[in-house]
Amino acid sequence: MxxxxxxxxxxxxxxxxxxxxxxxxxxxxxxxxxxxxxxxxxxxxxxxxxxxxxxxxxxxxxxxxxxxxxxxxxxxxxxxxxxxxxxxxxxxxxxxxxxxxxxxxxxxxxxxxxxxxxxxxxxxxxxxxxxxxxxxxxxxxxxxxxxxxxxxxxxxxxxxxxxxxxxxxxxxxxxxxxxxxxxxxxxxxxxxxxxxxxxxxxxxxxxxxxEEVTALHVSPPLLDYVQALLRHSREAGEYQSGLSPRAGLGLLRAARAWAFLAGRDSVWPDDVRAVLEAVAAHRLGGVALESGARRLLEAVAVP
Amino acid sequence: MTETAGSRQAHEPVSPSPFGREAGGEGKTPLASSTPTPLPEGEGLRGRTKSAPDGKNGGHAIVLSLDPRRLRFLLAVLLLAVLPHLWHLHWSHTALFLGFWAWRRLGIARPRLLPRGVWLPLLTLSAAGVVIVTRHGAIDLTTSTGLFVAGLGLKLMELKSGRDVYFTVLLGWFVILTQFLYDQSLGMAAWALAGVSLLTAALVRFDAAGWLGWRRLARHVAILVAPAVPVMVLLFLFFPRPQGGFIHLPFGASARTGLSEVMEPGAVSRLAASAEVAFRVDFDGAPPPPAQRYWRAQVFWRFDGRRWLAHPAMRRPAPRPPPGGGREWRYQVTVEPHHRRWLFSLGTPASIPPEAVLTRDGVLLSPDPLDERIRYALRSRERYRFSPLTSLERRAALQLPAPPSGRIQALVATLGGGDDPEAFAASVLAWFRDRGFRYTLNPGALGGHPVESFLFETRAGFCEHYASAFVYLMRAAGIPARIVGGYMGGFVNPRGGFLEVYQANAHAWAEIWVEGKGWVRVDPTRAVAPAYVEQVQSLDEPLTESAAERLTRSHPEAVRKEEKKAGIQNDWPRRVRILLSAIDHRWHLWVLGYDRRAQARLLGWLGERWPGLVLSLAGLLAWRLRRRASPSPDPLTAAYDRFLRRLGRKGLVKAGAETPAAFARRAARTFPQWAEQIDTVTRLFLQAHYGRGDRRRAARALQAALRRWRP
CATH class of the missing domain: 3.40.50.300 (P-loop containing nucleotide triphosphate hydrolases)
Incomplete structure (x- = not known):
């Protein structure tokens, strides 16, 4: 889809x-x-x-x-x-x-x-x-x-x-x-x-x-999801540093762009997941960067 | 699904309560409180508020006129609410109401026609005068209800403001209540419920800003009426019930059919075509075989040559029923009001219910006439050991108006005399059978000596004639005998499992005294028309006259075959009637039958268990409160969750971290046959949940899609 x-x-x-x-x-x-x-x-x-x-x-x-x-x-x-x-x-x-x-x-x-x-x-x-x-x-x-x-x-x-x-x-x-x-x-x-x-x-x-990317619709449940991801990165204790608010904004922006690329007018959790590794891995620190981002995705439920 | 599940709901648009915008407004008039802003066009109570000259708050004068469309609705609903009173009230009282109603209806288009000023009190006085005069000054239920209904009509004359609307609706609710004083049937209850809902709908329509469609109206009414249901149930269960019901209703004593006090030719036969239910019986276990279904109600001792009468001395209460033996039947009888005192028992009763006394001749009597439906539990035995006849009883059971004529004596002698009562009874029955006696509901008039002219001339009659002649012959032969009146047979309602006895089952038979056996039942009609008796004993509706005539001549087997051919056993009106009868019986049993004693039983039961009940109630309450604390799921996610559960049952479970789209791809791979439905559901959910789609509409579409798809 x-x-x-x-x-x-x-x-x-x-x-x-x-x-x-x-x-x-x-x-x-x-x-x-x-x-x-x-x-x-x-x-x-x-x-x-x-x-x-x-x-x-x-x-x-x-x-x-x-x-x-x-x-x-x-x-x-x-x-x-x-x-x-x-x-x-x-x-x-x-x-x-x-x-x-x-x-x-x-x-x-x-x-x-x-x-x-x-x-x-x-x-x-x-x-x-x-x-x-x-x-x-x-x-x-x-x-x-x-x-x-x-x-x-x-x-x-x-x-x-x-x-x-x-x-x-x-x-x-x-x-x-x-x-x-x-x-x-x-x-x-x-x-x-x-x-x-x-x-x-x-x-x-x-x-x-x-411009169009900026205007893309982001629904409350999706914001919930992004927030849950951010919170988990900070509270789980698995990562060197949690994701910053700037990282959160970046994640949302990237997800919007990904949704735009997919030709949709609203952002789905799938978009967030698609860009999360690229956006978050280098900010989470630690050695196994990619697997850290993947762990984050597996740990947070999609609302 | 922990923290996120909760926060997701926080963004749900909160739908405004139907009356949310009308909250507040304390210190204002009802109108002002219901419409805080300037009214849009089509407002229920059109008008504006003017400040009173003194300018004080609360001193508003209201200039109003009612919206015609809403007024028409209210009037139509009121008419429906009053309609059942057409059958209850004096015709002039309903005519008064209808007149006022029509007047007001015309007044919608031509307000000039409406009375005003001094005309209103004049109308009121004359209407009250009409009501009282037509009732000849009697202040009873009919008069007061008549006044009430006429008053409702008068109130319509001055239906001008919002306050009048509220008052009229309130009166309408009361009028509906008064209908229960006349009729407590299930149909009436349904009608009343509909009436109350419609009146509430009228109220809602007046209070709503715009014109509400039926669907929204129904929702609002349901929201308003539904909370009353638990209150209603609690009141029904716990409101104290005075002895003997709330009101003794003034029924005409001859309003209904039933057995009469005196047995004379025609007393039973006029009931033969009546489909009215006389009483119903619920058996604990299987009902007795048809041949045993003789329901005793009256015993006649005294014969004056034409009529049979009860014996006052035999009506005195017996201390206890005779000891019984053989099979025992336990059952509950629900008797329709017949305005006489007798109650029904299967044969002689083996117990005395607290509602009744047992007479010396073995029938049950209620202390008061049965003006209301009554229900009592009873036992009967197959056999009894009767105590020997007293001299009074023997005298009464041998009484004849005059010494038997020579013809009678000769007949008694030819039939073997009365030395062996049972043998003599058998030969009398055989004589009936062999000498061209026939059963008919239309026998000719009998001559000066009815028994003799029946025995020797007409030889045509029905149960009363046979019972009467039979007992006469017994007594002439010196065998103590008496006539028993009551009902024979009964139809086992296949829907309710209870026995229904109709007025058409009314019957008369004989009991003879046999030394060593006591009173023995003999049904002479059975000897003459066995097919007829057998049919009646298990028939569910009165026979047509031609059918009865046919039955009296044919053999039972032949009749049954004929009936099958005609398909009587399968026609649908009969089925509907049987079903309705079963529903009616349950309604009487569970709702109307809930009397003081049933309440006392319930309270006693609760008294033993109240700590447990209080605990479980508190638990329920706590659970409810906790549920309320957590947000209620919005319809969209609820519907999607149902979709997930459905696939979950098929073994496909969505992981918490899996997105709906990813899950849909996985599901479509696992169940390619449902790929389309999975795609539809997921698309609907995603578009509304993450996109700009309308959540409510999507929820409905999703529910519809789920309904269409039954994996």
Missing amino acids: SVDTNPELRPLLAALEEVILGKERQIRLAVCCLLARGHLLIEDIPGVGKTTLSQALAQLLGLSHQRVQFTSDLLPADILGAAIYDEQERAFRFHPGPIFHQVVLADEINRASPKTQSALLEAMEEGRVSIEGETHPLPEPFFVIATQNPFHQHGTFPLPESQLDRFLMRISLGYPDPRAERRLLAGEGGGDVLRGLPPCASGGKLSHWQ
């Missing part, structure tokens, strides 16, 4: 699936995150298609796209931009950094210093950049896809929990299944295919969708 797809979004999803093979669920989650005006953290080893995904999203939606490779010597100004003195105008002029694009891929975010990380995340959160007393709004829509290497790699600064909370979702793409990998090896999918694809929508269209 919930595998339906909003006909408006069908071409976009289809095109994305042409590019990233065998990852329907992750694609859906990424689009869902975008529709919910959230930012996406992809935690994965290199080479599974993170960059391609962000590129594909930007291109198919007709958005401007910039990739920033984070390194340990990357400075905040390298991302945000800087005010530089203009000799001719005898004034400081703001040179926007790579963040002033609609889709920003922050590759290997945990390689940069905490200072740089927090500069990016602050801008993400506030939707603007303030430099030398001047405020520069970020473009609309604005979508950050950050990628992160698994923690055990050397020379990394893992994002602290407070920063993780800024990402609506955290997903991992993982290895493709054998069938998808075979297609990949046979030359299907990937960046080459993407280059031949026309945009499926525009930034204006995306904004419109985002």
